[in-house]
Amino acid sequence: MNYTPPHDPHVLINPYGISSNFLCVDSDIPIGSPIRGNQECLCLLTREFNKNNIEHCVAWGTLLGYVRERDIIKGDKDIDFYVNLQNQSSVLDILKKNKYKLHHHGWNLRNTTHLHKPLTAIEWEEDQFVGYDGFCHSKWNISCYKDYGDQRGLVDIYFYEDAGEDYDYVSEYWNRGTLGFRGPGNPEGDITKEWFVEHGKHIRIPKEMFFPFKDGEPMGKRGDESPPRCDKIKIPNNPTKLLGFFYGARWREKLEFGTDYLREIENHKPATTYINTEKTKVYVGMAADFIHHGHINIIIEASRLGKVTVGLLTDLALASYKRVPALEYKQRKMVLENIKGITNIIPQHTLDYTDNLEKLKPNYVVHGDDWKTGTQKQTREDVEAKLREWGGQIVDVPYTKNISSSKIHEGLRI
Numbered sequence: 001m002n003y004t005p006p007h008d009p010h011v012l013i014n015p016y017g018i019s020s021n022f023l024c025v026d027s028d029i030p031i032g033s034p035i036r037g038n039q040e041c042l043c044l045l046t047r048e049f050n051k052n053n054i055e056h057c058v059a060w061g062t063l064l065g066y067v068r069e070r071d072i073i074k075g076d077k078d079i080d081f082y083v084n085l086q087n088q089s090s091v092l093d094i095l096k097k098n099k100y101k102l103h104h105h106g107w108n109l110r111n112t113t114h115l116h117k118p119l120t121a122i123e124w125e126e127d128q129f130v131g132y133d134g135f136c137h138s139k140w141n142i143s144c145y146k147d148y149g150d151q152r153g154l155v156d157i158y159f160y161e162d163a164g165e166d167y168d169y170v171s172e173y174w175n176r177g178t179l180g181f182r183g184p185g186n187p188e189g190d191i192t193k194e195w196f197v198e199h200g201k202h203i204r205i206p207k208e209m210f211f212p213f214k215d216g217e218p219m220g221k222r223g224d225e226s227p228p229r230c231d232k233i234k235i236p237n238n239p240t241k242l243l244g245f246f247y248g249a250r251w252r253e254k255l256e257f258g259t260d261y262l263r264e265i266e267n268h269k270p271a272t273t274y275i276n277t278e279k280t281k282v283y284v285g286m287a288a289d290f291i292h293h294g295h296i297n298i299i300i301e302a303s304r305l306g307k308v309t310v311g312l313l314t315d316l317a318l319a320s321y322k323r324v325p326a327l328e329y330k331q332r333k334m335v336l337e338n339i340k341g342i343t344n345i346i347p348q349h350t351l352d353y354t355d356n357l358e359k360l361k362p363n364y365v366v367h368g369d370d371w372k373t374g375t376q377k378q379t380r381e382d383v384e385a386k387l388r389e390w391g392g393q394i395v396d397v398p399y400t401k402n403i404s405s406s407k408i409h410e411g412l413r414i
Contacts, residue, residue, distance in 0.1 A: 040146075040151075055213070058080065061073060067239050078143075078156050081155070086162075280305060283357065285311040311346055361392070362387075
């Protein structure tokens with residue numbers, strides 16, 4: 001499939017990053033659309049998508065509300081769906097039949113010709129919608145609304161592309177980074193799909209988190225404030241893991257985009273940076289005998305949460321469960337002192353984190369998720385119990401595949 005994302009170099013680029021939805025400032029569409037209107041849209045489109053065998057699931061803020069509350073988050077502006085790109089024409093037919101109208105985000109002001117018109121009044125082309133307004137209503141997104149009395153329901157539909165069994169991810173080109181369609185070496189903004197792939201500025205959602213879609217529990221429970229609960233909501237295969245992928249380690253907390261955190265797209269995944277983290281303490285236990293990209297990934301994720309203290313295993317501690325280290329403690333400490341993102345390094349004298357945790361009382365302990373099983377499983381359980389005393393949390397970073405210090409050690413035959 002060869003195509004170029006629609007683009008006008010004169011359109012303003014969203015300066016805030018991946019989540020542009022909160023910037024909706026249409027004069028007649030209130031920010032924070034009433035819950036009932038959104039709930040009606042969720043129920044109607046869920047029924048229609050299921051009836052027409054549309055491959056879909058709830059996404060982003062709607063998925064967040066489902067997991068947290070089994071309800072729409074109060075104040076959330078819209079309903080979010082992911083839909084397979086191959087079902088796009090059927091989705092358009094459903095929206096037309098149910099008299100949805102086009103909506104746009106306030107920072108996309110190139111063409112307002114088709115705004116607030118029924119979709120039946122608009123001619124659609126194969127690759128680009130004539131109603132395209134700035135970045136909205138492109139091949140990858142439809143932003144639309146429907147009124148229910150005096151309440152308006154807003155819907156964002158994001159289309160993903162599944163390239164087949166040879167790929168372990170699906171691609172989503174709508175939610176992008178701060179650079180939008182522009183980037184280094186492309187000042188005019190003439191960006192192709194290939195540019196997105198090369199620069200890592202679109203999202204690749206791991207299929208293990210995404211598929212297969214499954215039936216969720218009923219959603220909506222606010223009584224008189226919302227209509228009857230929506231049944232047969234489609235959710236991704238691993239909702240909690242996917243939310244961590246989308247929103248970062250603190251996804252369970254009620255944070256506000258732009259105030260508490262920002263996001264960019266880096267290497268085809270959302271990268272969340274938290275704001276005002278000077279007082280947030282993060283602890284990372286490490287051996288650091290052979291530093292590799294898996295360690296760097298953990299340090300990056302930890303540094304996004306706050307100030308990082310590394311508990312560096314002493315030579316005796318390391319030898320007690322792995323081997324005699326190739327580098328002495330002082331040498332390993334010197335290496336870590338020169339890695340960006342680490343604020344402090346202290347010795348960890350045993351595999352037990354307890355002493356250091358009691359001294360620091362960190363808000364977060366970050367570790368690769370490989371310690372959920374195997375020899376370190378009990379250590380993780382002990383850490384979790386200790387953190388619970390002051391409300392701290394464990395952040396499990398997905399283990400970096402096909403690399404480990406042990407493999408490097410064996411390869412060098414030290």
